[in-house]
Amino acid sequence: QKEVEQDPGPLSVPEGAIVSLNCTYSNSAFQYFMWYRQYSRKGPELLMYTYSSGNKEDGRFTAQVDKSSKYISLFIRDSQPSDSATYLCAMSGETSGSRLTFGEGTQLTVNP
Amino acid sequence: KAGVTQTPRYLIKTRGQQVTLSCSPISGHRSVSWYQQTPGQGLQFLFEYFSETQRNKGNFPGRFSGRQFSNSRSEMNVSTLELGDSALYLCASSKLNGQGGAQETQYFGPGTRLLVL
DSSP states (O other): OOSEEEOOOOEEEETTOOEEEEEEEOOTTEEEEEEEEEOTTSOOEEEEEEESSEEEEETTEEEEEETTTTEEEEEESSOOGGGOEEEEEEEEETTOTTOOEEOOOEEEEEEO | OOOOEEEOSEEEEOTTOOEEEEEEOOTTOOEEEEEEEETTTEEEEEEEEETTEEEEEOSOOTTEEEEEOTTSOEEEEEOSOOGGGOEEEEEEEEOOOSSOSSOOOOEEOOOEEEEEO
């Protein structure tokens, strides 16, 4: 069983929809939670970064972490065609150093 | 500020050959990590270097090795290439001060796409 599970999709939504992306994990030592966006033939870019449980909002993006359920989410409001990409969740612990454990990634397409 | 650069961007090799990939981190970043990305396995951690020392290593065979130079630039080497080594190899850098503690933001390069025939 993988440490981080993420539905690979693909997920297709109309422009303007609210998108919900999720990951579950099994390692209770994870304290840092990130969402990366990866466009085709590019490296991942950091979208959201959260420490421990709670919510964080940045523009159209909201990240939620529920450590009791070992479940994290990323919500995208008013989705745009430019949001079409693969979204990767990533996690690490206090002693992980720079080692990130990634989910498989969810491929999202926002249709105009 | 220049981002993480990786060379070459694309590479074709045959089984049994070896390959060296290069990564230049963002100026001032001292930690460099390498990841392998494949459609079936996603991104998997290879190793991390900080101040020319390997600090962390993933579950890859010894054919995968790396090093870091005094200017923080890093190289990774794969010897005796196998078909399954075909992947996108990503390098990420962060400021990480080496003391542990709070996770520093990691910035990824565009990757080197390796095809093994």
